[in-house]
Amino acid sequence: MASNQEEVKVFGMLASPFVSRVEIALGLKGIEYKYQEEEFGNLSDTLFKYNPVYKKVPVLVHNDKPISESLVIVEYIDETWKQNPILPSDPHKRALARFWSNFIDDKYMNALGKVLYTHDEKEREKCIEESEVALQFLENELKDKFFGGKEIGLVDITAVFIAFWLPIVQEVMGLKLFNNEKFPKLYNWSQDFNNHPIVKEKLPSRESLLAFYKARFAS
Amino acid sequence: MASNQEEVKVFGMLASPFVSRVEIALGLKGIEYKYQEEEFGNLSDTLFKYNPVYKKVPVLVHNDKPISESLVIVEYIDETWKQNPILPSDPHKRALARFWSNFIDDKYMNALGKVLYTHDEKEREKCIEESEVALQFLENELKDKFFGGKEIGLVDITAVFIAFWLPIVQEVMGLKLFNNEKFPKLYNWSQDFNNHPIVKEKLPSRESLLAFYKARFAS
Known part of the structure; x- marks a missing residue:
């Protein structure tokens, strides 16, 4: 899929440092994304669908594929967009x-x-x-x-x-x-x-x- | 360093499933290693030196460099020896x-x-x-x-x-x-x-x- 057709979406909450991890990683890579704010205690059905195991933010959705857990997401971001590496190569x-x-x-x-x-x-x-x-x-x-x-x-x-x-x-x-x-x-x-x-x-x-x-x- | 000069050592304990993770990963890669059994409640000074943070097994030592935490070790093994991949490439x-x-x-x-x-x-x-x-x-x-x-x-x-x-x-x-x-x-x-x-x-x-x-x- 061409880069200009990519859809990147982050489900987050203002006060979550785990969400910040994901947003900083995307920022370092220069990737634009849509941000969807979730409400504490009143999560959207979409979030439940994307993260049925933990039912929490952050969730990254890249071309309709959801990924949960902030450190898993950060490694995914680093492996998907190679510029400005987040992990060393050694x-x-x-x-x-x-x-x-x-x-x-x-x-x-x-x-x-x-x-x-x-x-x-x-x-x-x-x-x-x-x-x-x-x-x-x-x-x-x-x-x-x-x-x-x-x-x-x-x-x-x-x-x-x-x-x-x-x-x-x-x-x-x-x-x-x-x-x-x-x-x-x-x-x-x-x-x-x-x-x-x-x-x-x-x-x-x-x-x-x-x-x-x-x-x-x-x- | 040539492969026949490599030194791979595992510090483990018989009953630990976390140690088994490391040994199975090395086995799937066909990597030979020396195994050092640690005693529960009486860990060696070498183990303390190699894993000062958690003070526990497993520790993998590859060419004098120690790595702790079983899942971190398994990913290291997969990235160091490329044959028989443990993680998918996508x-x-x-x-x-x-x-x-x-x-x-x-x-x-x-x-x-x-x-x-x-x-x-x-x-x-x-x-x-x-x-x-x-x-x-x-x-x-x-x-x-x-x-x-x-x-x-x-x-x-x-x-x-x-x-x-x-x-x-x-x-x-x-x-x-x-x-x-x-x-x-x-x-x-x-x-x-x-x-x-x-x-x-x-x-x-x-x-x-x-x-x-x-x-x-x-x-």
Whole structure:
């Protein structure tokens, strides 16, 4: 199918860092797409049809073929459009990128999810500790401007929550999880990442996220 | 480096289905390797050095470069040795293989881990239900001899626990989680998979696993 006939659609939600991963990956490739906003708690029938297993965003639909799960989608984008590679070409470096990318979901996002949603104070402290251990691993792993080297790669995209969401979430919750003193390299990385012209274009506005989390934690 | 100078080493444990994934993938590629058995609760310093993040098996070491996490390792094997592909070449089919492979770990292995290790009867029943829903998704997804088509692919390798471990575990625990009546397609698949000559060569013996789980659940 010729490139000008391609149809690329993203089903997303404003406040989802998982959706941002997909939009940033498409942005880095220079691919235009239609964006369909889904409503929390009131997902469309189309979304259910496209993602019957997890029933959640993001879903990428490329020429009528749906793909779910943000990291699976990002690898699909990298394999479908070859310009501006997101994964390195060397197999060992690819493996490391996948390893750290999975690490962020397994060890960081899980621990932080529990910090945000548990009511048990002891459990929360344990999860904060876990999340700090995970951030320290990432701090040690960062050896260049980006995890991907001079350019944004898979691990950077996966870590969008840490760069952009985390400072907002900790402000709303009155927590100190991530700052320049604790994690200086990661903090500098977050600034470079958030200010990258394509990332900046794809991220939701700080104000809209602040409003979203304030409403969420108030209720 | 010439192929006859390559050094491939696997750090494993007899009873680990995650290690089996790696050994089956290497077997399908026809790659010889040295196997180093690790002791549960008494891991070697070498393993700690190679996998400081998770401190667990499997670890693949290829020409002194370590890689951890079974699914990351299997993709590395597929990208390093091109013969007998484990993932399809079409990007959308690759995405589906990764999706279902991750599904097995997220939705099935997690639910089943809780079935085996919880003492709460209600919690166990909930997890059994979840694990059955996950198996039903896989039953519906199986459209050929293997998930990979005529040949074993990523999803088959990921599902080795279901094919070989699950019948043993349910026997030891007196549970009925997986059989021919509930999941006829998956059951036939499990027979084909376990009897594949390379899989058969790489799996631990049924007797050793039975003994392992009997000892484990007795204690």
